[in-house]
Amino acid sequence: MPHSRSWAALAALLALPLAACTQPLTRQAFDDVASRTESIAGARPAWPQDAAETAVNAEAIRQLLAKPLDAEAAMRVALLNNPRLRADFSALGLSAADLQAARRPPNPGFSFARLRRGSDIEIDRGIGVDLLGLLSLPLLSDIEARHFETAKLNATRHALNLATKTRTAWYQAVAAAQTLALHDRLRDAASVQADLAREMRRAGNIPLLDQARAQLLQAEIALAHAAARQQAWLTQQRLGLLLGLEDGFALPDRLPEPPEQARRIADIEAQAIANRLDIRIAEAELAAMARADGLSNATRFVNLLEGGLVRNSESGRADQTGYELRFELPLFDFGDIKSSRAAYRHAQARDNLAALAQEARAETRAAHATYNTAFDLQRQRRTEILPLHQRIQEEMLLRYNGMLAGPFDLLAETRAGLMAAIAAIEAQRDFWLADSALRFVIHDAL
């Protein structure tokens, strides 16, 4: 069967590029994503593919969890352990597959017909190739390559986004726990006051009115305490979700001290324009749209061009061989719709990029201003307001010593001091949140 051999040779020829597999490409892409994430966030995400890698990853997580998690460690755990991030990485694999597919020529079509007319049997065999697909192969694979790059950028965005969310959740959780500890003291102060009032009432020294006021205070502070406890629980849960853990992680009992000086960042808007991933993606999109626009112009009148080898066998007769070409006549759809759609998409991508750049600058400016204000506020609370409360409490104690003030006056100042300490922690937390936002905003939309 000489023909059979020639068919087999053709098939082998066509199958040659198919040997390439998507897995190394995906791995390579993930490594790019991981390196990029590490260079920005300072930690590398993991995407274990087999039992050995999973074990190594689990050990790394276990070591991080061995002591109370600081914000960095929490971020590392999240990048190693968050299942949603792994799901996002899988999209990378899908995109790699698309790229692989686009790099390959279109599959040839094979047709086979067996027709009987009386005793005549006619067998038509044909093999056809989408010639246009073949011709546009470089263009399409280029587009898919760009899509793949976008997928990598998107994967990086997901990793960075997770890192930042985890930092944010860490500050929220630690601040809430710290606040709860102060609410414990507030509750103690109110309960001491209520107990003292009860004793004073028992001794006949104060009227029911005063005792009721002390009780009311205690009840109201208990409500505030319950809210603080709920907040501490909730923020812990949110952090756990990002870490991919139900529990089994410990946090330090206080927020880190803010720096003595606010960070000075030069040309922050220029940095954002140069670095931001959303802008990179929009740029890639614009480039892709520009190519697509060009492609649709090139293939405007030939929508589908097929060429094929044909071999017809009829019983009792020599086989007919030859080839055929088919193409559409652009009578009704002469490609103008496709072409104008591509042009609009191109324009849309261009304007989108311009808008994004403007938004990025505004967002960065706002993040910087918010950071500076948050720095000043926390410093004011820490270096001015808290020491003043301390001073007032000391003075009140001196007055108490001299019988110039009573125990309730002391407790009132203690409560005021605790409220100020809570406000100071909230200011400290807001500073760190602004700090996180400022780090992130240079790399992506908030």
Place this chain on the structure above:
Amino acid sequence: MLNRRTLLSAAAGSAAFAAVHRSALAALPEPAYPAGPATAPPALPANGRPFQPVVTLNGWSAPWRMNNGWKEFHLVAEPVQREMAPGMMANLWGYNGQSPGPTIEVVEGDRLRIFVTNKLPEHTTIHWHGMLLPNGMDGVGGLTQPHIPVGKTYVYEFAARKSGTFMYHPHADEMVQMAMGLMGSFIVHPRDPMLHRVDRDFVFLLNAYDIEPGSATPKVMTMTDFNLWSWNSRVFPGIDPLAIRQGDRVRIRVGNLTMTNHPIHLHGYDFRVTGTDGGWVPPAAQWPEVSADIPVGAMRCIEFDATEPGDWALHCHKAHHTMNAMGHAVPTMIGVDHGHVTKRMVSLIPDYMAMGQNGMAEMGDMEMPLPENTLPMMTGRGPFGPLEMGGMFTVAKVRRNLARNDYRDPGWYDHPAGTVAYEWKG
């Protein structure tokens, strides 16, 4: 310590007090200034008519100069710093460096020329309380004279028509200026030094301040709720004791420039009220007392023979007037069992200490850190323990072996055996 003998032999005050030279005041008598808040011993007059001088409690008497038969004094009204007791300074207004100002001592019939220089930040006048004088010398700003503007010196000229016990104080922005401590005693001695003669003649003014603990300047808008009740702007333990020789005839002259009356009570004696700022009480009209109530804006002289030796308390009988500043809104803790609360309180306020559970006597014996420039509510130690006093309290110390002109504190009384209350042991 000043040398008493030097003082006594000196011409009235000229060596004892630092003179302040002011070229602008060249034609005026140089204003004299006291050496400190201690009681200046009495100085016999170096010129003019003779008299038996008074002892101004924690104060002094103004020197004068004779000028063509006129006795000339110079009072300078100005902001001063007054130590109300060791450990507490007050920003007051006074005369010649002190509040109250120097006691003016003159003799019945003297012609007086008193220069008053205003170094206050606002105008002032001086009203010569109780003095019989021409209307235009009465010192009521706006009514009998123009106010003395800032920086100006005015002259008052009048004769001391009758002997007795008087005061001087502003009659311009009067409430504020008296709340700031502007006042002084004014004694007119009898022309005959032997008339109404006593051996020891003490004088002081009652005044009251509202000085927030931790501050130094009186709150001038306070009407009644004062926290420092003072004699000559001193409070216990800053008030000197009255040193008295046993057997001396003693007079104590008290004037009241506070907003309330003060029953001044002397232990160990009954006394006679012998004079008011209206004049001497005829012997037949003198009445016996152990507490002389001094009305607002009035003066009383009480006299007694110091026959009984001992440490006799002398104080206002309004108990809260023998306290220093305290919190009037502090709740009573007597009978409140707060042992179990205390531990929790200490965990919130480490230096907290439960107080007042059994009364407040513990305050008199405790030395706890207080706000700056603040005296303990009750303080002082006697030979038998804490005195638990403040404000308008001092001791008349009657001693057998005291020199005639010795006004130094003779220390605590040495009780003869068997004359002190003792514990019953069955």
